[in-house]
Amino acid sequence: MESVSRRSFLAGAVAAGAAVMGWGVAGCSASQAGSASASGSASSAQSSSSASTSVSSSSSSSISSTGTSASAAAFATGPTFDLSKRTVVLNNGVEMPVLGLGTYILSNAQAEESVYAALMAGTRLIDTARIYGNEEGIGRGIKRVGVPRDEVFLTTKLWTADFGSAAAAIDASLQHLGQDYVDLMLLHHEDANDEAAYRAMEDAVAAGKIRCIGISNFYEDGIARMVAAASIPPAVLQNETHPYYQERRPKVAAAKSCTVLESWFPLGGKQDCHTLFADPVIAEVAANHGVSPAQALIRWHLQTGNVYIPGSSNPDHIREDANVWNFELTADEMAAIDALEKGQRLAWY
């Protein structure tokens, strides 16, 4: 009974908040199952540079006119990406950019510079976490650019040690960021007290401190447990995802609540990104389009229907990572990268 009234209250609060803030409230229907919508995305690839490769760059695009990637359809389900707008509509109606910046292990000073470079390059999604210790730098970077706050989608995460005192940790993050609200807050890991911490995030949604909530480093059982316990279903699942570890099963599990998959380690992480860049398939796909391996990888994430947040402290890399809109991987190229799945985690934990 208490749970029902809590659900009703929170649903009302979210709807009221959405109306006040001008957010649409949309559901996730079966027709949304799929990945990337073609409308407005690149129609011609920068493909002049490669003549003799075995991964075809000339077959028809993997993105169909109905907006579903043929390659990704086998496992990519969830809300549809609109690559013309570079956004996805989450299960609460909030529009989230699909192109972002990660800030793992950046200092406050580095985070400020990276956020500055990313926002100047047009990136509008910034990912940080309380445990990264750089929320102050992130907030400074946003303010320095002066982009309207409602044009930035800011994510932070609640660390496990804070799960027992989550309400205070949420306020501390807002204070460090210098913000009245964040657009997305995630539970950083599955752990003891995670349901209580999730409830604290739900209360913060009702209080207008958080627009969307989600989970990170959860797998099938944990996703099902949290969805059952939640009054507000998670909008986002952020897990390690790259071609060697594609997260197909958790993605399908998350799609039951129309939860979007967001890739961490999208390039393989600091230690292993060069292994992925040198992978013959990825190098060949990149050469097909005259782009860098990082850009080819990013395009694979997007066309698969994964939000991507590559981390970087290098402004040149940040600009390069933001410049992925004028080429499209073909169905053959998507399938070739899909086939790299090895079930191989690259993170140490």
Ligand SMILES: NC(=O)c1ccc[n+]([C@@H]2O[C@H](COP(=O)([O-])OP(=O)(O)OC[C@H]3O[C@@H](n4cnc5c(N)ncnc54)[C@H](OP(=O)(O)O)[C@@H]3O)[C@@H](O)[C@H]2O)c1
């Ligand atoms: N929820 C979680 O548990 C969790 C865990 C890990 C990460 N994350 C989030 O996910 C984000 C992404 O993960 P990550 O940063 O660890 O790994 P990543 O994005 O897979 O790889 C980062 C590495 O890629 C390099 N890089 C980026 N763009 C490049 C380019 N165009 N050319 C060459 N190198 C490039 C960076 O080097 P430079 O700095 O030299 O550019 C850095 O060493 C993090 O920043 C963080 O926000 C979340």
